[in-house]
Amino acid sequence: VEDRTLQYRKIERRYDSKIDEFTDRAPEIVNASIQAALDEGARRVAGALKFSKEMAYLRSSYGPTGETKETSFDLNVRAFQEELDYSGQGLSCGTEPTKSEGEMIDAGARAGRLSKQAVGAVQGEPGVYDVVLNPTVAANVIAHIPATANPFMVLIGLSALGDRMGEQIGPEWLSVWDDPTLPGGVGSRAFDFEGTPSQRVTIVEDGVLKAFVHNTTTARMYETESTGSSVPMQLIQGMKMLLPDNSNIVFSNGDHSLDELLEGSRPTIYVTCNWYTRFQNYQTGEFSTIPRDAMFLVRNGEMTPIKNIRISDNVMRMFSNIDAMGNDRTQVWWWEVQTPTFVPSIRVRNCRITAATQ
Structure with a gap:
């Protein structure tokens, strides 16, 4: 401590x-x-x-x-x-x-x-599409990467970032940080549970993985300094440990309107909500999630409501395939997003979409 x-x-x-x-x-x-x-x-x-x-x-x-x-x-x-x-x-x-x-x-x-x-939504077709994730969905899917920039998650096999430090994992114009000092952040705090002052940590800078969050224990393991990120976390029923965790995850804001994100000749799916994100392999990033509520297929400027599809992809690949971000950064925090996340709408190229078959 x-x-x-x-x-x-x-x-x-x-x-x-x-x-x-x-x-x-x-x-x-x-x-x-x-x-x-x-x-x-x-x-x-x-x-x-x-x-x-x-x-x-x-x-x-x-x-x-x-x-x-x-x-x-x-x-x-x-x-x-x-x-x-x-x-x-x-x-x-x-x-x-x-x-x-x-x-x-x-x-x-x-x-x-x-x-x-969403009225009149039709069955979505499987395939490879560009997807635009509104902030609610981006906070759950794309923010999984900075949320697992954590040495404890690496140690127990729940992160794909263990050997990626210093590598280019996203576009060169993307930066993400953990900021417990952010005014108005639901996760903001002046100090952690070990008494270390909180500080902003740049996790991804210009697309390159730069740092993990640490408490005093993991800092000693990695021969670095605590970032003031220690919180009590429950591992099993009735047992808690002081472990590093994020406070507020903050993405750099983009410069595109939603209409601009949806423009183009490529078929694009706009997703406004998702539930049930499940990983098949945390260490490689293979996962799936179910879009809920209104979603739309945008083709040649026409927007058609669709339903009953699933995003089945690799979160590391999606992070690297980000090609545009909106100017609508907002704070997201609800039961599907446990860490408060400030994120705009995000467009991802070539995302795999699956659908139920008979």
């Missing part, structure tokens, strides 16, 4: 001083989000709003002491037509719920709009 007495920085926009007032406002916001979805054409609406206030105190026999106050929220809205295959999702998350009420209502409107656009 950290053996120095240290001063910790203050993380901006990490605590909403009016959180107790939001408890009374929350039902109104939920109703407004539902109404926004209905106004956009949804017939049914479901979802959940969660918010919390936490205080953490650190006192170590080695010297470090500190305390933090944190608030967070996440809203997940799903909107449906009468036929439940025609659905859409809207998400909103952050650290200051009383300043984010408009964003929560917008999440409901987005879910309703997507459900309406």
